[in-house]
Amino acid sequence: MSLADHPDHVSRAQDPVVTFPENRARYREHCEHSPTLLTSFGLALVAGTLSAFAFQPVGLWPLMPLAFAGLCELVGRAPSMKRALLVGWSFGVGQFVLGLNWIATAFTYQAAMPAWLGRVAVVLLSLYLAVYPMLAVGLAWRFGQASRLALVLALAGGWAVTEYLRATIFTGFSWNPVGVAFADTPWLNAIRFIGTFGLSVTVVLVGGSLWLLARRSWRTGGTLLALLLVLLALPPAEEHHRLTNFGPGSAAPRLSSPAIRIVQPNIGQEDKWREGLADEAFTRLANLSSGGAPPPRLLFWPEVAVPEPFQILDQQERPLPYLLPAIPRAVRSVRSGDVLLTGAFALIADDQDKIVGNTNSVFGLDAAGRVLGRYDKAHLVPYGEYLPMRPLLSAIGLSQLAPGQGDTIYGPGPRTLELGAFGRAGIQVCYEIIFSGEVVDRRNRPDFIFNPSNDAWFGAWGPPQHLAQARLRAAEEGLPVVRSTPTGISALVDARGQLLHSIPWRTAGVIDSTLPPPADPTLFSRTGNWLPMLLAVLLLLSAVVVDGQRRYRRT
16 A cells, blocks of 8 residues: 555645655555554553553552553554544543443442443443543654654653543542552552652553563663662651640640551441341441440541431531430440541431431541531532432432432531541541542641541442552551441551551451551642642653654654
8 A cells, every 4th residue: 555545644744754755664664564443442442451450459560561561552553643542542441441340339229220220331431531541642642653752751741641630520530540550569659759640650651661672672661661660769658656745726635646446347238228227237336346445545437337317407517406316326335535436427407497418427426425526528429429410310210329318518628627635637538538639638737537438339349449549648648547438448558558457348347456657748748739740741841852853853
């Protein structure tokens, strides 16, 4: 086939790489060795699917950089922008369909929706989410045609930017950034400087360096890989012990190493809202909370630990003077000197006392039942905790996955609860913990993050993936993370992101330990996502420069 007959010739006609006579032979050879459209789609789909096995619960992390090495090869062989975009989109579809398979499980607990709709939802969501890898690959192709190094740099920078966009647009869905594949590698230490999106840059660059070496670009690939290996020499964050002192607004000295108990009652989603479950849940939680270390002790219960409201609020979310039995029942197992942090919900009533909504909250309670503080979840799950376009979707028979009277009402965002001698608690309920840079009130830095969650929705793959992302938040912020869930995986994570203790999935049990100390504020905790985005932009600019220089030399 001649160059003029090639279907992509028109779109490339003004490119100096193919316009000048000395480059036409190279382009003709490039097109002849490019895979067919169907082959490109299939290979990219397989590479993306294999990359998902790098996520938990499989955790074969080397597959992620290897998949990116394969992606670089497919992008480098793409004869047109359209083909490159297809490659990126196909890679994303494969990764998301397998990695998010747990979403289908959530639909099996909603009687108003057929279970098969869950599998359709996974595919449809993946088709949308794959647009973000597609955009990153488009940037890589645009700036990588004259230089393999430029392709790698543009893909790494573009991937970080598009992951950030995925975490932001339409309320965001930040699940499974590719950087989480490195949670069990020494590269995790770098996250306190460059954050999760910077860690994703590292993953892509490792894959790109392997591709360069495979293409016999020994000096370029070896230099890039050597620079990435330097990150392994970064020392881990140093934890510092709490001083026994008085905190702001605290009437008691801080405890240096508070005793804690994390409770996992093993109450499945199929039982969560059945009639009579409240009594059983209170009994099970009380039994698991009894015994252990003497007071003072900090107890942790899961998200919405019992299916009874703890308060009724007005529309300004102020408590109304109703006497509800849930709080007195909850504190029966709380000994004098103990504090209970528990997930719960409150109802919201209008001026006519009609219930119009609810909150997904965490309550801090002492042994007398006094409310020490309340946090209301701010980053809600669309279609899970509220129904967008409710009048339209309700009319066709759809409903939100989480039961409740009306939509869940948004909270104000990250807040720190003062717990007296136990210090300051940052709260992130369930899904909120996956959003990098959005989990801590930076004006009032907590001593730890409590992440109550209900992962009983999430099948077998969701809980370990959720835990892995909580570990990223711990390492980013330099704060220990405490997780309590109904069915697992409840866990204690230190300020370096290392897993100290956990309770297996679908097992009742407790974790008795002391609260790990926080580390000093990390660079990321001070700058947020400005630094990883700056890194991404610098990589993109470097790709433009390298690509431009190579094109200039060839002309």
